[in-house]
Amino acid sequence: MSPGFLRILSGCLVLISAVAGHGREAEAEGLHDSLKSVEAATDQTGLQVFTTFATYDADGLLKSLAEIESRLETEDAQPLDRYLLAQGYVHLLIIHKFYDRSLPAEMPGVLKELKRDALSEKGQQFARDFAAAHPDHSDIHRVLGELISFQIQGMVAGMTKGPLAREAVDRALELDPKNGWAVFSAARMHFHNPPFAGGDKDLALKEFRQVAESLDRFRVQLYLARAYESREMLSQARFWAKKSLRTAPDNPEAKFFFEQLNARIKEGS
Amino acid sequence: MSVRRVLVSLMLVSAAGCQSFEKLRSGDATVGEEEVHAAGRSSDAALTEDLHHLLAHRESYSTEVVVAAIQALADRGDPASVGHIALISEDSSEEVRWHVAVALAKIGGDQARQVLSVMAKTDPSEMVREEAALFEAAR
Numbered sequence: 001m002s003p004g005f006l007r008i009l010s011g012c013l014v015l016i017s018a019v020a021g022h023g024r025e026a027e028a029e030g031l032h033d034s035l036k037s038v039e040a041a042t043d044q045t046g047l048q049v050f051t052t053f054a055t056y057d058a059d060g061l062l063k064s065l066a067e068i069e070s071r072l073e074t075e076d077a078q079p080l081d082r083y084l085l086a087q088g089y090v091h092l093l094i095i096h097k098f099y100d101r102s103l104p105a106e107m108p109g110v111l112k113e114l115k116r117d118a119l120s121e122k123g124q125q126f127a128r129d130f131a132a133a134h135p136d137h138s139d140i141h142r143v144l145g146e147l148i149s150f151q152i153q154g155m156v157a158g159m160t161k162g163p164l165a166r167e168a169v170d171r172a173l174e175l176d177p178k179n180g181w182a183v184f185s186a187a188r189m190h191f192h193n194p195p196f197a198g199g200d201k202d203l204a205l206k207e208f209r210q211v212a213e214s215l216d217r218f219r220v221q222l223y224l225a226r227a228y229e230s231r232e233m234l235s236q237a238r239f240w241a242k243k244s245l246r247t248a249p250d251n252p253e254a255k256f257f258f259e260q261l262n263a264r265i266k267e268g269s
Numbered sequence: 270m271s272v273r274r275v276l277v278s279l280m281l282v283s284a285a286g287c288q289s290f291e292k293l294r295s296g297d298a299t300v301g302e303e304e305v306h307a308a309g310r311s312s313d314a315a316l317t318e319d320l321h322h323l324l325a326h327r328e329s330y331s332t333e334v335v336v337a338a339i340q341a342l343a344d345r346g347d348p349a350s351v352g353h354i355a356l357i358s359e360d361s362s363e364e365v366r367w368h369v370a371v372a373l374a375k376i377g378g379d380q381a382r383q384v385l386s387v388m389a390k391t392d393p394s395e396m397v398r399e400e401a402a403l404f405e406a407a408r
Binding site for chain 2: 233236246
């Protein structure tokens with residue numbers, strides 16, 4: 001057997017065992033929003049990592065990331081800066097992926113030359129540096145898992161990167177089962193993965209609902225809308241899409257999804 | 270409509286035809302939202318009563334199951350359901366009340382219009398008030 005084949009095989013086994021052992025959704029009631037503590041602790045520049053994300057302002061987000069990065073080795077550096085940078089790269093990847101897949105003609109100029117793989121690697125470096133200094137910090141492992149998941153494009157990448165992403169999210173959940181974003185990340189994997197790789201849309205729906213009860217965030221609400229749409233429960237999908245738009249009224253992805261969904265409902269009526 | 274969506278819809282309709290709706294029929298509070306949702310697509314007339322029974326015992330069920338029941342009744346479109354749905358128009362959950370507004374607008378009729386008119390003016394949630402007002406605006 002070739003080493004490449006063995007690597008893929010072991011990747012599959014890790015993925016299957018990780019998914020099989022994932023029965024902790026029932027444990028994690030009353031979740032908390034791990035990002036709220038970062039928002040509360042950071043300064044105006046750090047806050048922009050979140051405010052720019054609500055509107056998918058890639059230009060503003062890149063500027064705030066550059067500013068935080070430039071202060072890393074100075075006396076202005078803040079304790080959570082690397083965590084914030086890693087989360088900022090998650091935001092950047094979400095924005096990039098949305099425009100790339102749904103509205104390529106409207107892709108912001110600043111994102112056109114950027115490659116998702118390179119953005120993910122850069123974000124992972126900040127996450128790993130922060131995790132090395134704070135190994136018991138649950139959410140940095142979740143962030144790392146999310147960053148790795150953006151490198152999954154196609155079956156082969158899924159077999160190699162999938163288990164790594166899963167491992168990081170599992171570590172986050174191990175350290176803090178009530179970390180709402182870690183439960184959300186597990187739900188994303190259940191939602192996106194094919195059944196043979198642990199995908200389970202019913203489970204994902206339950207997990208997204210559980211997260212939405214505690215986290216009033218447009219990204220969670222939008223995923224819940226998507227999960228309902230995938231189950232053909234369109235009225236429920238519309239409710240959650242509308243909720244996400246109320247939470248982030250100028251978010252292009254929430255607007256896009258809501259319009260597409262309304263067109264579907266109209267088409268079916 | 271994409272081929273995938275058509276296939277998913279066909280699967281759901283055929284699944285509704287084969288389902289026993291055991292938990293819904295027996296009033297089991299652990300019934301899942303998918304089973305309740307599927308009742309909306311079933312031709313079994315007796316299920317309407319089971320859905321009414323579920324709404325009458327709202328406190329025993331989770332929000333998502335109640336929402337699925339409201340939606341299932343809206344899909345079945347029986348005007349006799351309006352009164353049963355209207356009973357929970359002041360539910361504490363915004364999600365439930367929003368779906369009450371959607372369902373009443375879908376079923377229609379004078380009684381539904383009266384309830385919607387009240388909801389459009391008095392519901393504590395702007396999102397629910399907006400949804401209830403859509404019916405009047407569309408007339």
